[in-house]
Amino acid sequence: MAQDSGPTPRSLDHVDQALVHALQITPRASWTRIGAVLGLDAVTVARRWNRLVETGAAWISCHPAPVLAASGQGCLAFVEIDCAPGRLLDVARALAAAPHVVALSHVTGDRDLQLNVMARDPAMLSRWVTHDLATLDGVRAARTHLAGPVHTEGSRWRLRALGRHQVARLAADASRHRTDTPAFVLDELDQRLVTALSVDGRATYRALAEQCGAGPDTVRRRVQRLFAADMLHARCEVARPLSEWPVTVSFWGQVPAARLREVTRRVTGMREVRLCASVISRHNLHLVAWVRSLDDAQRFEVRLAERAADLTVTERAVALWHMKHGGHLLDEEGYRVGVTPLALWREPAASHP
Known part of the structure; x- marks a missing residue:
């Protein structure tokens, strides 16, 4: 659970916004490097971040990337559930504790x-x-709706609080760590690292080594290789009331197969879109968008129709409560209160005798 470290923030000042934006670009960058870009010392930056984490206002999540599924080592599904009357909270609590459930919403x-x-x-x-x-x-x-290619996801979303020059400096740092490392088969240590990083995407190599039973140098090489192969995505999340985009809308739609590539290209260029994935189901496209209000949700759909005329929206839903996001547990207002480690490789509990 989140620690009680003072009142929960109801807004982010310009420094906190800049810090969150910086971590969205380079989630594991050193405080010294981030402080240099923000014009602050490392101690101040670290103290600010710790306060945001302890109040549940922001956190670094980490999850397997689409490349993992493309290499045959994972699959993503969107599951809709109908609950018996009066049992929704009981079902939600059980699912929130499940290591295979990455996100969970009451909609x-x-x-x-x-x-x-x-x-x-x-x-x-x-x-x-x-x-x-x-x-x-x-x-x-x-x-259950099985996902095909994921065209964009939340690690690309930005708060946009930094200036262009600051963004360029951080992006240059991030690009220097990228290589053309191909996807590879994860062994047990890699899997343990993925699970540990899902709890804290900024965990130090020493802390990861202690959790996963390997030396810090080995862990450093393994983690860097996972990120270099784009098999793992870390992202800085912020409590929804603090993002100025508090409403989440899900859309299910149909696109002619010959137009799917062009439609996804157009849709993923929209700032509001947090997720765009092909679906192998009665629909063939699933979108999740963050918007400023319920009224803005309708305006977004108008813009969506103008931008992608070939997309026919067949279903839509608004999230009333994000209960789990990237493995992290959220309260009714969207602040982080805990985490369930992700474990894609764990066999279902009931399948064992």
Whole structure:
């Protein structure tokens, strides 16, 4: 749970906004480097960040990237759940503790809960759905939509508080650490590191070494290799009331197959879009957008129609409560209160005798 370190912030001052934006560009950069770009000393930057983390206002998450699925080592599904009357909170609490559930929201529309679920492969996903989910008391029905390519996701979203020159300096630092490392098969140590980083994306190499049972130098090489191969994405998240984009809207739509590439290119260029993924289902495209208000949600859909005329939106839903996001647990207002480590490779509990 988050520590009680003073009143929960209801707004971010310009320094905190700049700090969050800097960490969105380079989530694991040293405080010395970030301080240099912001014009502050490292101690001040670290103190500011610790206060944001301890109040649940901001945090660094880390999750497997789309490249992992493309290399045959993971799959993503969007799951809709109908709950029995009066059982929604019980079901949500159980699912929030599940290591395969990356995101969980109470939403409007034709379902009660919407989940993002990651597993090693479709077979493991099937075992999780048929064993863990289907036997969960209070689940009345569930529908699973398997994701295809993910065209954009939340690690690319920015608060936009820094100047152009500051962004360029941080982006140059980040690009120097990128290489053309190809995707590789994860071993047990890599998997343990992914799980540990899902709890704290800024965890030091020494802390990771202690958790994962390996030397700091080995951990450093392994973590750097994971990021260099783009198999792991770290991102700085901020509590939704502090982002000025507090409303989340999900869209399900249909695009002619021949136009899908062009539509996804147009859609992913919209600032509000946090997720755009192809879906192998009755729909073939799923979007998640952050907007400023419920009124703005309708205005966004108008802009979406203008930008991608070939997209027919067939369903839409508003998140009433983000209960889990990137493995991190959130209260009703969107502040972080805990975390469930992600473990894509863990077999469903009910599948064991």
